[in-house]
Amino acid sequence: MGPDIMFPIIFIILVISVVALITLGVGAMHDARQTTVGRSSIVRRGYIYLVSFVTLLFLGAALISILDVGLRAWVFRSADPYIGYFNVPPSTLYLTSKDGSQPVSGPTVLGCTNGCALTDQQKADITSWEQNYLQWQEVNTGKSGRMQALITPLSFFIVALVVFLFHWRLVRRDAKTIEEGNNLTRSAHFTAMGFVWLLVCVITAGFLVNTLLRMAIPGAERKTNENISYPAEVVTQEKSGVASIVTCGDACGLSEETVQRAQTWEADYARWLARNQSSNDNRSRQNAFSIELALLLVGLPLVWYHLRTAWREKNVAKG
Secondary structure (H helix, E strand, O other): OHHHHHHHHHHHHHHHHHHHHHHHHHHHHHHHOOOOOHHHHHHHHHHHHHHHHHHHHHHHHHHHHHHHHHHHHHHHHHHHOOOOOOOOOOOOEEEEOOOOOOOOOOOOOOEEEEEEEOHHHHHHHHHHHHHHHHHHHHHOOOOHHHHHHHHHHHHHHHHHHHEEEEEHHHHHHHHHHHHOOOHHHHHHHHHHHHHHHHHHHHHHHHHHHHHHHHHOOOOOOOHHHHHOOOOOOHHHHHHHHHHHHHHHHHOOOOHHHHHHHHHHHHHHHHHHHHHHOOEEEEEEEHHHHHHEEEEEEEEHHHHHHHHHHHHHHHHHHHH
C-alpha cells in the first residue's frame, strides 16, 4: 500500500472522525449536565479525546502502510510492486571491432581461449553497458521504490505520533481526576475506537477467509487469460555476452568490480525470468495476504486494548 492508497484511507478517517465528533459531543453534553466543574473543563475533555481519536486513526493507517511495504519486501515478494523485474536488465553487449570501426551488428561474446586483448574503445563499450545496468538497478531492484512508498506513511506517522503522545498524556491525567458518573466522554472514546478497529478486523478476516477458500476449493478461483503464464523470451546470445564477462574477465584485464557487476546481473536476470514466468494468480494472492495481514497486525491489538479498557472501567464503575 503506497501513497496512492493513503488518500482514500485519509478520507475514510475524516468520515469516521465526524461520527466520532458527534459521539464525543453527546458524551460531553451528558458530562456537562452531571458535573460540578465548569463547562470549559468539559470542552477541554472533549477536545483531548477527539484529537487522540483522530491521531490514533492516522497512526494506524500509516502503520498499516508501512507494514504492507515491509511484508511485500521480505515475506510476500511476488506481490512487491517495487521490484520492477518487468523490464529485462540490459543484456546485450556490443563491442566496437578491434580496427576501430562501428560496433558490430550483433551481440558480442568475449573469447579468451587464446588470450584476450581489448582495445580502449572496447573497454569503454563495457563501461557503457555497466552504466546502463546501474541505471536499471536504481529503478528496478526495489530499494528506491520502497523508500518512496514509505515516505508518505512515515511522514503521517511521525506527525501523528507527536500529537497523539502529547494528548494521550492529557487523557491519562484526565482519567485520574474524572468524577464518578461523569465519564461518558471517556467511555465513548474507548468504545468507539474499539468498535472501529473491530469492524476493520471483521471485514479483513472476511476477505482473508475468501482468499483461502478460493485457494482450497477447486474451480472457485477466478480464471482469466491474464492468469495464464507465458514464458519470457530467452535470447541465449544476448545472455552469453554478459556471461562472458564473468568467464573471461581476468583474461581480458577487466576490473574485479566489473566482473562482480556481471555476476549480479546474472542474478537479476534470473529473478526477471522467474517473475515473468510466474502466474498472476500467485501475485494476486500474495497481494491480498500482505494487506490483510498488515490490517490484522495493527487492528487486533487496538481492538483488544480499547474494548478491554472500556469493559474494565465499566465494571469498576458498577463495583
